Each structure stands twice: as C-alpha cells, then as structure tokens.
Amino acid sequence: MANSRYYIDEKDLQCGICLEAWLDKDPRVLPCQHTFCFGCLNGTSRFNFINCPMCRLRVQIPSGDVNNFPKNLFKNAIQTHIIEKCLKHDKQVIKPKIVCLTCRSENLCGLCLDDDHSDYCSIKSFLNVQEAVKDFKDACLELVNQHNSEIDDEVKKLMDKISEKKKLWQSLIDKNERDLKTKVLKSKQKKQEVSSRILKKLENIFIDQNDIKEDIANFLSTKLTDKNSLKFVIYPEINDINTRNYKIISKCIYTTDFNFVFGYFCYTDEGLYELSHDSTDNDYEKNDELPVLCLREKNDSNPIKYTLSHRISNFVVIDSCIYGIQTNVGSLLICKKPFKKHIEFSTVYQEKQVWFINAYEDNEGNRYVLTYGNSYKTHLCYFINDEIKWEKNLVDFPMDACILSNGYVVIGTNSQFLVFNKDDGRVKAVEIRGKIAKVSLCPLHTGGFLMTDDNLPKLKQYDNLINYVKDIYIDVHPDICRTTKSGMLFLRPSTEVINARLYKLK
Structure with a gap:
C-alpha cells in the first residue's frame, strides 16, 4: 500500500x-x-x-x-x-524560513526564489519579520484584553445593580405585605370589638331588641375589609423612573431671535419647522394648491419648502420622521426621513379623532407618541414604535403634555401632574406647588422636564421623579417652551406672539 x-x-x-x-x-x-x-x-x-x-x-x-x-x-x-513544503512547487522550504515583503508570500523554496522573485523583491528572514511586528501585535492584544476586562468589570457592576434593585423591590413587597396583614388584623379587631359589645348587651336582662337587631344587622353587613384596599401599591417603574441622572441647568444663555413665529411650529436641531397658513385651512376644497411645510435653519435663512400629501392641523418632527394630525379627519399620520420635496404621509391610527400630539425619540431609536382629543372626556392614546400601547380617558382637559426621556408621559393640569407608566398607562398624581392658570411642558434629554411658570419670567425644572429642582430665570415671559437634544431652548413669549427667542442650556 x-x-x-x-x-x-x-x-x-x-x-x-x-x-x-x-x-x-x-x-x-x-x-x-x-x-x-x-x-x-x-x-x-x-x-x-x-x-x-x-x-x-x-x-x-x-x-x-x-x-x-x-x-x-x-x-x-x-x-x-x-517537513514544511512550498504549496506551489511541493518542495521543502528553505531553512531558516524566508519571506518576500514585496509579494507578501512566505514558506519559499529554491524554485520560488529562482522563478517567482526578482532583484526588486525584498527578501527577509521570517524570524526578523515576526520579531518586527511582535511589539505591534502585543500592543493590540493588550488593548483587546484590557477592553475585555473592562467589559467583564462593567457586567459585574450591572449585575450588582440588578441585585440591588431586586433587594429594593423585595423590601417594598415585604413592606406592603406587612402593611396589608396589619390592616386585615386591625379590621378583625374592630369586628371583634363590635361582637363583644353585642354579646355584652345580650347579658343584660333589659334588652332593647330593636337596638340589638340594628347592631347585628350592621355587624353582618360590614365587610372585614374592602377588597380594593388590599391592592399592592408598588410601582417600581414609577418609583424608579429616574434611570438617567438628570442634569441641573446652571445657565440659560440667549443666542438669537426667530421672527414671525405663529400658528403650529416645531423647533429641532435642524431648525424651525412651520406650517403655512393654507396647510391648515379647513376650507381645503376651495384651495387646489398642495399644503406646505417650511424649514428655517436660521432666522434670516431662506426657508426650505416641502409640499404635503395631506392637510394637517398639528405636527411634530423627531429624529427619524414627522408625525401629523390630518385636518378635519383627526387621523395620526407619519412620514419617515429623509424628507424629499414632497412629503407623502401614511396613516398610523384612525380609530378615534385626535387633535393634539406629542412625540419623543430616544437614543435607541424608539419612538413614543401621545395623542389626545379636545372633548369633555379627553381620550389619550399612547404608541411605542407606532403600535398602540394603551388608551385612557381623562375628565380634565390637559393644559399641556410631554414625554420624558425614559418614555413616561407627564400631563399638566392647573393643580397637579399626572404621570403615566409607558408600559400599561398606570397613573400617579403629583400635586403642583400652587395653582396655575396656564402651563407649557417640554422634556429635557438629560432627564426631567421644564415648565413655564404662569407667564412669569422664569421656568421650573423637575426631575424624572417629578421632584422640583430649581427656578431658571430668563428675560421674557414665555408662553410656549420647546427643547432639543443638543440643549437648545426655544421660547415664544406671551407678549410678542409672532417673535421667539433661542437659548442654550448649560
């Protein structure tokens, strides 16, 4: 063989x-x-x-x-x-091994040198070349291994944080369990006291039967405890929604003006988006021209104009798209970026008429949208990535609303904030310090939000837990406030309706 x-x-x-x-x-x-x-x-x-x-x-x-x-x-x-052999000629390679830096080939035999390489080729010892790149390879390996170690350290820290959260939530559950058990035992004690009083009355020979019958009827009809009062009131998501450390604003620096700002607008890091008057005209059957959305990158720059496929009464522009509310119909529309000269909307939601809209896009590209109408019982619809997450009805009409950087919804009324869980719409009410007649809210990308202070020349800063942080004094009485992810603050004063001011938050 x-x-x-x-x-x-x-x-x-x-x-x-x-x-x-x-x-x-x-x-x-x-x-x-x-x-x-x-x-x-x-x-x-x-x-x-x-x-x-x-x-x-x-x-x-x-x-x-x-x-x-x-x-x-x-x-x-x-x-x-x-025995190492050349792959091309099946001959034993030259020892010690040599390489050609010009042709980038190694494991050379005698025929390789005679037939394939010329005097212009740079022939070097394999060991010398290997030694020359060893320091570079070692440095790269050190960087990779160091980064892997840092990843392991970060994972360990995150696991420790998760364990801490677990302990926190477990302590909340244990506390609620103790409170509920105490509540049940106190209710039992009260029932036993009523029972003892009835039994004591029955020991008396002079019994008032009507009185005893009334006591027994009350005793039998009174429940040990209301089942609704036994609900766990643990909202770890709401109690712990400050997942991002908020930044305290130390300065608010004026930068420039934007003139002639009226109607519906949206300020972003791209500039000021505005609807032309005809774009919201309800009498659209008399106007054959397409509605127009304008973008002013600066106050004095020529606007970029986009024609719209639908007339819209309200809109908001975020990182990846524009959302609009269709005039007279109340449907929620969307068009993804980049915008062309003509913006072609598609329908996201049309089950109920909506007239107002808020939207926020986080760093991971998740889009959060809140819509609501203007009827007596305000109907809220909340969407995550264009899928409806929950719906709620409010008796009070919102003065304004905003979506925080963590996706939670804050709605302002004249006496309180309503905070809605992004996953199921559970609500938590937080009292506002003092009564206010009008409010405008805008989220901060670093966490929390700003609120206008009833047409006073200042803004109030709140964190994600709806805790008051500080007052920010400015040189105008703001009617509407809007912020961008880069930290720009856009204010339209109440005294100059058609002019607005731009500030840098630090």
Missing part, C-alpha cells in the same frame, strides 16, 4: 493569542474547538470565564482551573519532525 502524505498549514497550528505554534506549549482545546497555549489561556482568564479570542464564545472554566480544559492530542498523532 502506498504511503499517504498530508500537509498542514502552519497557521492551523498557531495560537490565536501569542501567534506562535502551540505544539510544544501544552495546548488546550476550548468547547468551540479552538486551540491555545496553556500559558496564554491562563493569562486571559477572568472571573472563571474565558472569551475565545477567535470566535468570542464565552466559556466557563471547568472548576475554575484552566488545567481542566482537555489537551489537544494532535501532536501525538503526527511525526515529531514536520
């Missing part, structure tokens, strides 16, 4: 950490079948885990000891002396 010869690429015997052959370095095999030197694996292990440098598979170290990984037995199955 003829002997078979097998050729192995030297790269297949190379450790992915030190980039040297692992044959004589106690090689160990990970579950992903990648092989590394024992010493290299031992140096990269952290918190009983190893991330495979080749495929990034996260592997748990058996019993916390790298020595428990299985050995690679390949060395035992081959001859100890490996």
